Amino acid sequence: SQTIHQWPATLVQPVGSPLSLECTVEGTSNPNLYWYRQAAGRGLQLLFYSVGIGQISSEVPQNLSASRPQDRQFILSSKKLLLSDSGFYLCAWRTSGNYNEQFFGPGTRLTVL
Amino acid sequence: LAKTTQPISMDSYEGQEVNITCSHNNIATNDYITWYQQFPSQGPRFIIQGYKTKVTNEVASLFIPADRKSSTLSLPRVSLSDTAVYYCLVGVKIKAAGNKLTFGGGTRVLVKP
Numbered sequence: 081s082q083t084i085h086q087w088p089a090t091l092v093q094p095v096g097s098p099l100s101l102e103c104t105v106e107g108t109s110n111p112n113l114y115w116y117r118q119a120a121g122r123g124l125q126l127l128f129y130s131v132g133i134g135q136i137s138s139e140v141p142q143n144l145s146a147s148r149p150q151d152r153q154f155i156l157s158s159k160k161l162l163l164s165d166s167g168f169y170l171c172a173w174r175t176s177g178n179y180n181e182q183f184f185g186p187g188t189r190l191t192v193l
Numbered sequence: 194l195a196k197t198t199q200p201i202s203m204d205s206y207e208g209q210e211v212n213i214t215c216s217h218n219n220i221a222t223n224d225y226i227t228w229y230q231q232f233p234s235q236g237p238r239f240i241i242q243g244y245k246t247k248v249t250n251e252v253a254s255l256f257i258p259a260d261r262k263s264s265t266l267s268l269p270r271v272s273l274s275d276t277a278v279y280y281c282l283v284g285v286k287i288k289a290a291g292n293k294l295t296f297g298g299g300t301r302v303l304v305k306p
Contacts, residue, residue: 116296123280124237124296139293170236180227180284182294184236 082107086171086185093192099144099158101188103171106152111173113154114182115146118168130154166192197281202301211268213300215281218262226257226264229280231299237280241266268302276304 083106093099105111112131116124126139128146136146143162147155154171168189172182198216205211217226225244229237230252241248243255243264254267268275278299 123298126293126295129293168234172236178242180225180242180282180294181239182237184238187234187236189234 082173082183084171084173084183084185086169086188088188089186090189091191093161093190095163095192096160099156099161099165099190101156101169101171101190103154103156103185104152105154105173108152108173108175110151111175113148114172114174115154115156116170116172118170120167124170128156161192163192166190197283197297199279199281199297199300201298202303204303204305205271206305207272208270211271211275211302211304213266213268213279213281213302214263215266216263217281217283220261220283221285223285224283225285226255226261227282227284227294228253228255228266229282229296231278231280233277237296240279271302271304273304273306275302277302 085104087102114129115127117127118124127144129137130148133148133151136148143160144156144158168187170187171185174182196219199213225242227242228240230240231237240252241250241255243257245257245261248255256265266279278301280296280299282294
């Protein structure tokens, strides 16, 4: 069966520090991968998606970036965090089947102080 | 992407049926209607999808009228553990490239004892 991992689960970082969040998927190959951010009490905002190794599409211009160095690994990064980067970061994947069914990871709660 | 409108919140009691209606007046011919459930501090979970008429699974039922301009998610005999945010989305089911699910604010359902 397929599983998706995210780490760390929680993170507290000072403003201006770098960020690296990792997401890995097991049990599937060539998945579409997604990074979302959710502010407290709000809906999900799509940040990046990837249809293959090295292929990244950005949905929102900001100080975040994403990379996909391996088929089942998706990394979200920042060189300098802002206070507004605080939120719940979710990684998701889907196969080439049902376009509307994405599977989400457990999330990383990031607090920027 | 068709825009969806759903109530911000709903309260219910254990054992009652909860019906959440979502409006999607601009739904396209190829669009499917999908519902996700999100518990606090977790990623959303796909619960049901439909195109027309009625769809039922072990979690919920989805009612879609003939004009498809709205849909109703029905949760039978809710329990406290059904307290969550429920998101209604519309989009095509099959696409070669990465899809972009648009999550609105959702409906916050609170089940009381």
